[in-house]
Ligand code: SF4
C-alpha cells in the first residue's frame with residue numbers, strides 16, 4: 001500500500017505537465033536591492049490605498065506611504081530607502097495603467113520595522129492589528145486584505161482553517177520552498193492565524209507531488225495535534241477554494257456563498273509566513289516571493305524581491321531570456337496574465353513569473369465545437385463550459401446567467417482540455433463580468 005493511498009480528490013480537473021523540477025530544488029534567493037520601485041496603490045482587492053507622501057519626500061524601508069481607504073483596503077509601505085520620484089499612472093501586471101508611487105533608491109538602506117512581539121502570548125486582537133499594520137494581503141490570487149479575513153462576521157461560526165499548500169498551478173514552487181525551508185515558522189504562522197480566528201482546528205492541504213514537504217510537515221505537526229496534514233491527489237485545480245474545502249472537510253460551498261458560510265477560512269502558505277514575519281520580526285509586507293521559471297528564462301529561480309521591482313529587473317537578474325522565449329506570464333500558466341510591458345512591477349501577491357517557449361504554449365488553430373463534451377467532463381463545478389462560452393459570445397446574458405456563468409472560478413481547465421482550442425474561459429470571463437455588471441445595476445435601481 002502506498003504511503004499516499006488515502007489521497008483525496010474531486011470530480012473533474014486535468015493533469016497538465018508540471019515542470020516543477022525546473023525550480024523545486026532551488027532555495028530562495030534574495031534579489032539585490034533595486035534602484036527604483038513602482039508601487040501600485042491597488043495591490044489588493046477592494047479600494048485603492050490613499051497616498052500619504054508627495055513628490056521629493058524622503059522615505060525609509062518599512063515606512064507607511066499609503067493608508068487603507070475603507071474597510072476592504074490595505075496599508076502600503078516603502079520597500080526601499082529613497083526619494084519619491086513620481087505619483088501617477090504606470091504599467092501594471094493586470095494590463096491596465098494604474099495609479100502608483102515611484103521611489104528611487106537613495107543613500108544607505110534604513111529600515112523602520114515594527115516592534116517584534118511574542119508569538120506565545122500575543123492576543124487575538126493584537127494579531128489582527130499587527131496583520132493590518134503590516135499590510136498583508138492574501139497570496140491565493142485575489143489579494144484580499146488578510147486582516148479582514150481574520151474578522152469574520154459574528155454570526156459566522158468558523159470551525160477550522162485550511163492552509164492551501166496544494167500549489168496546483170504548473171511550474172510554481174514558491175509555496176513548496178516555504179514548506180521545506182521555513183517549516184517551523186509556517187507552523188507558528190498557522191497557529192497565530194488560528195488564535196486570531198479563535199479556531200481549534202487547522203488543516204494543511206498538500207498535493208502528493210511534494211513528498212519532502214509532506215514528510216517535514218508531518219514531523220513538525222506531530223507535536224501540534226490541532227494541525228493536521230491532509231494529502232491530496234495531484235490534479236488541477238486542487239488548490240481552488242471550493243475543491244479544497246470539499247476534499248479536506250467534505251463540505252460544499254453553495255453557489256454565491258463564501259467559505260466562511262460553511263465555517264471555513266482558507267489562507268495560503270505564504271500568507272501564514274507573512275503573519276509570522278509581521279508578528280515575530282515586525283516586518284511589514286515589503287517583499288514578494290515568486291518562482292521565476294519556464295524554458296524561456298536562462299536561470300530559473302525562487303526569489304524574494306522587494307515589492308515594486310519591475311519584471312524586466314527580475315528577468316535580468318535571472319540571466320535574461322533565451323532566444324526562443326515567446327511569452328511572459330505573471331502567475332501560473334492556467335490562471336496567470338500574459339504581459340506586454342516589462343516595466344510593470346511585481347506586486348505583493350505575485351507568485352510567479354514564467355517565460356514560455358513555443359512548445360510550452362498550447363496554441364493551435366481554433367476550430368468549431370466538436371460537441372465532444374470534454375470541457376463538461378473536466379469542470380469541477382459541474383458547469384457546461386461550451387454553452388456558457390456560446391451564450392457569452394452571442395451576448396445572450398440571461399441564458400448565460402441561468403446556466404451559472406457567475407459561479408465559474410475561471411480556472412481555465414475547460415479551455416486546457418478543449419480539442420477544438422476554443423478560448424472557453426476568455427468568453428466565459430467576459431460573460432461573467434457582463435452578468436455581474438447587469439446584476440449590480442439592477443440592485444442600484446431597486
Ligand atoms: S473555467 Fe469555469 S467553466 Fe471552465 S472548468 Fe473552470 S470553473 Fe468550469
Ligand code: SF4
Pocket residue numbers: 368369370371372373374375376385386417418419420421422424
Ligand atoms: S471541449 Fe471544446 S470541442 Fe468539446 S464540447 Fe467543449 S467546447 Fe466543444
